[in-house]
Amino acid sequence: MTAPLDPGALTPDQARALFRAGLRVPTSGWCAGWTQANLIAVPREYAFDLLLFAQRNPKPCPVLDVTEPGETASPLFAGDLRTDLPGYVVYEHGVPVAEVGDVTAYWREDLVSFLIGCSFTFEDALREAGVSVRHIEQNRNVPMYRTNRMCRRAGEFGGPLVVSMRPVPAAQVADAVRVTSRYPSVHGAPVHVGDPVELGIDDLSAPDFGDPVEIRVDEIPVFWACGVTPQAAVMASRPKLAIGHAPGHMAITDARDSRYLVP
Structure with missing residues (x-):
């Protein structure tokens, strides 16, 4: 099908x-x-x-x-x-x-x-604001990564924060933050902008879940908290x-x- x-x-x-x-x-x-x-x-x-x-x-x-x-x-x-x-x-x-x-x-x-x-809920809003969403453009799954940030434990459950990543042109990062911050019930504003090593991510081309996407010279990786975290x-x-x-x-x-x- x-x-x-x-x-x-x-x-x-x-x-x-x-x-x-x-x-x-x-x-x-x-x-x-x-x-x-x-x-x-x-x-x-x-x-x-x-x-x-x-x-x-x-x-x-x-x-x-x-x-x-x-x-x-x-x-x-x-x-x-x-x-x-x-x-x-x-x-x-x-x-x-x-x-x-x-x-x-x-x-x-x-x-x-x-x-x-x-x-995914705020991706339409990003595109309406002129911020491209690379994994949609490339017909791929969004790249997701385990990080070195540990979630606060609760009873039986504990584990690492998982993030999704979207490359954003440097000039549009503020727009991406502004747009997504208005959707707090679907992760809201990014948790990190820039160097992935600070999150313990060594290779953006090797996501733990999903597919890698192209990151262009003028783009910065932007990371949002991800709902795969409960599975981690x-x-x-x-x-x-x-x-x-x-x-x-x-x-x-x-x-x-x-x-x-x-x-």
């Missing part, structure tokens, strides 16, 4: 139907104006610790919604959380054991799902089971981006 020519024109329902039918693609640039979210689902016994982890680390883990145990939909996401994302990663004791397009076979009635804000915490903390979205393969919700825009 191939992606539609204009995925940005789709509604969330239309996109979720394609993913349910087996299309597996990163979702940056899909469903313009509709909010995208990271997914992490854990057994109920870990849910409070994960919620506390998110509360203590709101920059990478801004919670948009939390389900009751076993629920496969929410007011924010009218689809099926088990089938309507384009890709999932299943973890057992912190180890990825499956990367699939449907997690029905792994689902349990005690799983609590968290929808975490995603920086799962890998570091090793709960019995967790299910997350495949990085870059998001839950497309029924909320508008404007819902998360602040004056």
Whole structure:
């Protein structure tokens, strides 16, 4: 199955139907104006610790919604959380054991799902402000990196901050900061601008998740907190089971981006 020519024109329902039918693609640039979210689902016994982890680390883990145990939909996401994302990663004791397009076979009635804000939500606003988004231009997944910054631990969960990176012309960095700071529920302003070594990132051409992108001579790497951080915490903390979205393969919700825009 191939992606539609204009995925940005789709509604969330239309996109979720394609993913349910087996299309597996990163979702940056899909469903313009509709909010995208990271997914992490854990057994109920870990849910409070994960919620506390998110509360203590709101920059990478801004919670948009939390389900009751076993629920496969929410007011924010009218689809099926088990089938309507384009890709999932299943973890057992912190180890990825499956990367699939449907997690029905792994689902349990005690799983609590968290929808975490995603920086894809502010990419339309960046482009409207004249700031290019390189991974969309190159039809690639956004590059994501583990950093040397540790999140504040909460119960069972601890681990490194994960960041996404977008190269921005030096003259437009202030614009990128201004635009994204108005979306605090989807990571907001960057956490770092410039030298990646300060984050413990040695090679921008080798992201931990996603794909490398071109960085031009006049551009500066700009880093935003990333909602893959809970999955890094799962890998570091090793709960019995967790299910997350495949990085870059998001839950497309029924909320508008404007819902998360602040004056």
